[in-house]
Amino acid sequence: MPPQTSTTLIHIMALDGIVNVNSIFTIALFIGLTSTPSDHSYTLVSTSTCAATAATAQRLVSRHVYSFSSFLFSSLVALGLKQAIRIADHDHILNCHAVLHGAGRVDLRMLRVGILGSALGSVFGCVFLTLALVDWVQIKLGVLGCWGYYTLAAAIPLEPPHRQLKIALFVKKWPDKHRAGGLERHALTLHLALAKRGHELHIFTSNSSSFPVYPALANLHFHLSKPTAAGYLDQATVWEQFRAENSTGRPFDVSHTESVGLRYTRSRNLSNLAVSWHGIAYESIHSDIIQELLRAPEQSQSIALTERVKKVVEEVKFFKHYAHHVATSDHAGEVLKRIYMIPEERVHVILNGVDEHVFIPDAAKGIEFKLKFGIRESKSLVLGLAGRLVKDKGHPLMFEALRQIFMENSTFRDSVLVLVAGNGPWGARYKELGSNLLVLGPLEQAELAGFYNAIDIFVNPTLRAQGLDHTLLEAILTGKPLMATNLPSITQSIIFSKEMGYTFSPTVEALKKALYRVWEDGREVLKQKGNLARERGLKLFTATKMAAAYESLFFCIYNNDYCMYKPQIS
Numbered sequence: 001m002p003p004q005t006s007t008t009l010i011h012i013m014a015l016d017g018i019v020n021v022n023s024i025f026t027i028a029l030f031i032g033l034t035s036t037p038s039d040h041s042y043t044l045v046s047t048s049t050c051a052a053t054a055a056t057a058q059r060l061v062s063r064h065v066y067s068f069s070s071f072l073f074s075s076l077v078a079l080g081l082k083q084a085i086r087i088a089d090h091d092h093i094l095n096c097h098a099v100l101h102g103a104g105r106v107d108l109r110m111l112r113v114g115i116l117g118s119a120l121g122s123v124f125g126c127v128f129l130t131l132a133l134v135d136w137v138q139i140k141l142g143v144l145g146c147w148g149y150y151t152l153a154a155a156i157p158l159e160p161p162h163r164q165l166k167i168a169l170f171v172k173k174w175p176d177k178h179r180a181g182g183l184e185r186h187a188l189t190l191h192l193a194l195a196k197r198g199h200e201l202h203i204f205t206s207n208s209s210s211f212p213v214y215p216a217l218a219n220l221h222f223h224l225s226k227p228t229a230a231g232y233l234d235q236a237t238v239w240e241q242f243r244a245e246n247s248t249g250r251p252f253d254v255s256h257t258e259s260v261g262l263r264y265t266r267s268r269n270l271s272n273l274a275v276s277w278h279g280i281a282y283e284s285i286h287s288d289i290i291q292e293l294l295r296a297p298e299q300s301q302s303i304a305l306t307e308r309v310k311k312v313v314e315e316v317k318f319f320k321h322y323a324h325h326v327a328t329s330d331h332a333g334e335v336l337k338r339i340y341m342i343p344e345e346r347v348h349v350i351l352n353g354v355d356e357h358v359f360i361p362d363a364a365k366g367i368e369f370k371l372k373f374g375i376r377e378s379k380s381l382v383l384g385l386a387g388r389l390v391k392d393k394g395h396p397l398m399f400e401a402l403r404q405i406f407m408e409n410s411t412f413r414d415s416v417l418v419l420v421a422g423n424g425p426w427g428a429r430y431k432e433l434g435s436n437l438l439v440l441g442p443l444e445q446a447e448l449a450g451f452y453n454a455i456d457i458f459v460n461p462t463l464r465a466q467g468l469d470h471t472l473l474e475a476i477l478t479g480k481p482l483m484a485t486n487l488p489s490i491t492q493s494i495i496f497s498k499e500m501g502y503t504f505s506p507t508v509e510a511l512k513k514a515l516y517r518v519w520e521d522g523r524e525v526l527k528q529k530g531n532l533a534r535e536r537g538l539k540l541f542t543a544t545k546m547a548a549a550y551e552s553l554f555f556c557i558y559n560n561d562y563c564m565y566k567p568q569i570s
């Protein structure tokens, strides 16, 4: 067969393809056009503000028609060409040179132009069909401006725009890189993540002489002010800065304050404000009780014990002046609803999260860490403690429990190594316990990741019942099981099953018993628990999850319609 004939065949097959596909679209569009609904009961949107307007419906119909015409045009051209080729082919049998020399009825140039025209018709048909589909999604699920979750999920593959929020943050202090408490780290992790997601962040915080280096992101703006003598944000100055920024360009969509960064005297005028609580007085009462029970007879009673109840009453009175409340643990959420009497719909639980790209299981990092600190592999169990080495983190308790065990059981003492990261007054005391306890001092974040990888279990004997300790979450993401005080925030939100670790009452007896149990269970059991802990941790405690939960809460505050579709947070 001469090559010309096979070229003709390919042309016919291509045209057949165009005709077939276009026919399907044309028929579908015709059916779609004749059944385009006119009544509003057709929509799935329950609020009238979000329902698409009549203009959208008109646009849907006209785009439908354009698409229909384009496909029809494309099909007709293709059919015409096909016919022309067939006729030419027939002549070809009679006159072999017709096509070859371009002298026949089909001019190759014309053929190309025809196919191009047909293809263009199909492209326009597809474009109009896509636009019509976007309209259809809006009619069905609510206009895009309303940000219904399902509207977004359905339309994003079709139409890319993403509403960027303008967010204000009030925080007492912006953290100095690694030396940061829980509240500041929360502020840093969360708002950097939000900025990276494209939102416009304005951070109102205090200036200090050793001001940390700002992350350089174009959509991250700092508004500094001189702190008050007590170290709080100067409310009058901050409020002026906020008002000024609010009146330039576009106003703030949402505001967020870390604890009382913005005091209730100002917050009461903001309906789109969320406050994140990192410790409330009611929870502190639990810590006060524990401290009092552990108090040695020669120490004097803490004045906090009697003052705390008054503080709770004070908080109950002013908390209601914040529009939305974020609790960082399930227990704190319950307290806010029941004891602080904040309506359920204004209380949201968003657990803390830590950077899942830094805290990952990596045996090589663990070995490198051990080498660096001269730790020998001979011990059968490595316990790790990290954080500030102070009384209310439970270090006196841990010290006493280890001291007693080391004295009474030499097998335990010889086979266990305890690593202590961090600094504080109890660092020096720990050194008294001998050579199987190493005090490593404060560690940078990267070193800390190595530390978690070098241990078998992470121990946190904290007596502070407030907030969720970051160290626990870091250890979980590194795939290590936990051993921690059985405070309600910990047992309800972190170690909610024995499969993830061990909990104990804050007494020396209970802590000793738990330490023996861990030791008897041994490395293999701990490894299993650690794997399970990481699996659950990835679902609950990553910085990405936390930022996504806050983002959907902020969208919900910005536009109430969004809340209807809000995926379950926590």
Ligand SMILES: *[C@@H]1O[C@H](CO)[C@@H](O)[C@H](O)[C@H]1NC(C)=O
Pocket (backbone or CB within 6 Å): 207, 208, 209, 210, 211, 224, 225, 226
């Ligand atoms: C912040 O403090 C530094 C050092 O004290 C000072 O140089 C700077 O001008 C201050 N910035 C503002 C905005 O007050």
Ligand SMILES: *[C@@H]1O[C@H](CO)[C@@H](O)[C@H](O)[C@H]1NC(C)=O
Pocket (backbone or CB within 6 Å): 243, 246, 247, 251, 252, 269
């Ligand atoms: C911020 O600006 C908006 C729009 O101009 C206004 O409605 C709102 O009251 C302003 N907020 C404050 C706290 O000034």
Ligand SMILES: *[C@@H]1O[C@H](CO)[C@@H](O)[C@H](O)[C@H]1NC(C)=O
Pocket (backbone or CB within 6 Å): 265, 266, 268, 269
């Ligand atoms: C808040 O609003 C009240 C009345 O709605 C007003 O009297 C008060 O001055 C406002 N406070 C601030 C800080 O704007």
Ligand SMILES: *[C@@H]1O[C@H](CO)[C@@H](O)[C@H](O)[C@H]1NC(C)=O
Pocket (backbone or CB within 6 Å): 408, 409, 410, 411, 412, 516
């Ligand atoms: C240490 O404790 C283990 C487990 O409780 C026990 O089997 C062992 O006999 C004890 N060793 C000593 C020297 O007390």
